Amino acid sequence: MTGTGRRMPFDGLSNNVKGILLVAGAAASAATMHNIIRYMTVEHGFHAFEVAFFRNFMGLIIFVPVIARHGFGLLRTQKLPWHIGRAAINAGAMLCWFSALALIPVGDATAVSLIGPVFVALLAMFVLGEKVSVNRWIGILLAVAGACVVVRPGYTEISLGTWLVLSSMVMVSASKVTAKWLSQFDTPTTIVAYVTLLMTPITLVPALFVWQWPTLEEFGWLTAIGLLGTTGHLLFTNAYRLADVSLVDPASFMRMVWAALISYAVFDEFPDAWTWGGSAIIVIGTTWMARRGRSPEVKRMPGAPVD
Numbered sequence: 100m101t102g103t104g105r106r107m108p109f110d111g112l113s114n115n116v117k118g119i120l121l122v123a124g125a126a127a128s129a130a131t132m133h134n135i136i137r138y139m140t141v142e143h144g145f146h147a148f149e150v151a152f153f154r155n156f157m158g159l160i161i162f163v164p165v166i167a168r169h170g171f172g173l174l175r176t177q178k179l180p181w182h183i184g185r186a187a188i189n190a191g192a193m194l195c196w197f198s199a200l201a202l203i204p205v206g207d208a209t210a211v212s213l214i215g216p217v218f219v220a221l222l223a224m225f226v227l228g229e230k231v232s233v234n235r236w237i238g239i240l241l242a243v244a245g246a247c248v249v250v251r252p253g254y255t256e257i258s259l260g261t262w263l264v265l266s267s268m269v270m271v272s273a274s275k276v277t278a279k280w281l282s283q284f285d286t287p288t289t290i291v292a293y294v295t296l297l298m299t300p301i302t303l304v305p306a307l308f309v310w311q312w313p314t315l316e317e318f319g320w321l322t323a324i325g326l327l328g329t330t331g332h333l334l335f336t337n338a339y340r341l342a343d344v345s346l347v348d349p350a351s352f353m354r355m356v357w358a359a360l361i362s363y364a365v366f367d368e369f370p371d372a373w374t375w376g377g378s379a380i381i382v383i384g385t386t387w388m389a390r391r392g393r394s395p396e397v398k399r400m401p402g403a404p405v406d
Contacts (some may be wrong), residue, residue: 114341121338123353128331130357132324133205134365139320140201141366146309147197150324152302154193155295157325158332162295165288173292176285185277185290186297192270193298194305195263203260206359206370207249211264213355213381214246216388218272226276238388245380248373352382 112120139145166173176182199208217239223229231239250257274294281290313321355370355378363369370378 118338118341121334121341125331125334125338126353127357128327128334130205130209130354130361132327132331133200133209133358134361135320135324135327136197136200137205137362138365139317139324140197143317143320145311145313145317145321146306147201148194148302148305148309149311150321151190151193151197152299152306153321154197154324154328155190155299155302157322158329159295159299161325161329162292166292169288169292173289174296176289176293178281178284181277181281182290182293183297185274185281186294187301188270188274188277189294190298190301192267192274194302195267195270199260199263199267201260202263203258204366204368204370205362206355206368207374208260208264209354209358210249210370210374210378210381211246211261212268213352213378213385214242214265215268215271216385217242217246218269219275220388222272222276223279227280235388238384238386241384241387242381243384245377245382245384248377248380250377251373352378 136147136150139150140147196208196212220231220235220239224231250261278290355375359370
């Protein structure tokens with residue numbers, strides 16, 4: 100390379116490879132954050148509601164420069180009630196997810212959460228009227244079969260933590276479908292701005308009923324949760340911008356790997372063979388949906404921090 104330009108480490112890689120690497124990094128950020136949440140709730144006695152508030156508060160601080168750059172015109176919308184409703188759904192999803200992490204191992208919660216794309220597909224079909232192809236149905240059935248392997252209904256009792264994860268995934272899916280509908284009227288930046296701004300005051304309300312003041316060290320951990328969550332969300336967003344969904348989605352299995360390794364090191368908790376096997380089947384199913392059942396014109400829906 101000539102001139103004064105400097106060659107960056109990833110310049111020689113294809114966009115698909117960059118996307119997969121970004122997903123791996125996002126998975127590490129998410130898994131680390133989830134284990135810190137479990138550490139703060141189990142070892143330090145913080146309620147999941149307060150931890151969720153700090154997650155949103157730190158994310159809001161990081162988002163302030165975006166608002167400053169775009170100005171308050173960014174918030175101009177004719178669908179304010181829908182934005183408020185979506186933020187409430189997102190907040191509910193986060194409260195359920197954080198509460199689940201206080202009750203069950205991170206690896207188990209992560210395995211169940213992989214079923215999320217199935218709920219998105221079903222809600223899009225019933226609410227938005229999207230047509231579901233035979234290939235997408237095959238992917239849905241595979242993913243549901245994988246979830247049954249993980250949960251094993253009828254053989255083991257389904258725990259409260261598992262129900263909370265499933266509830267969280269349903270609400271996340273409803274939020275994504277709502278975001279897709281809102282994208283007809285507002286830009287993705289406006290959609291993300293509203294959910295980021297509104298989730299902080301919404302989660303503050305339940306947090307006040309269980310509030311305990313953190314020490315300086317605990318505040319550092321709570322800050323780390325916010326930073327890791329926002330970092331992971333940005334990495335995921337850029338990964339889907341660079342690479343094909345069908346290539347990027349299988350890399351989401353790295354969430355299981357990171358979650359299991361960190362959870363084993365910190366809590367001596369490790370998923371059993373049923374959880375690993377079921378997770379693999381879920382990822383195969385959701386990948387089949389992405390590769391075979393997704394129409395070329397369908398775009399990735401605007402996201403929001405829900406974990």
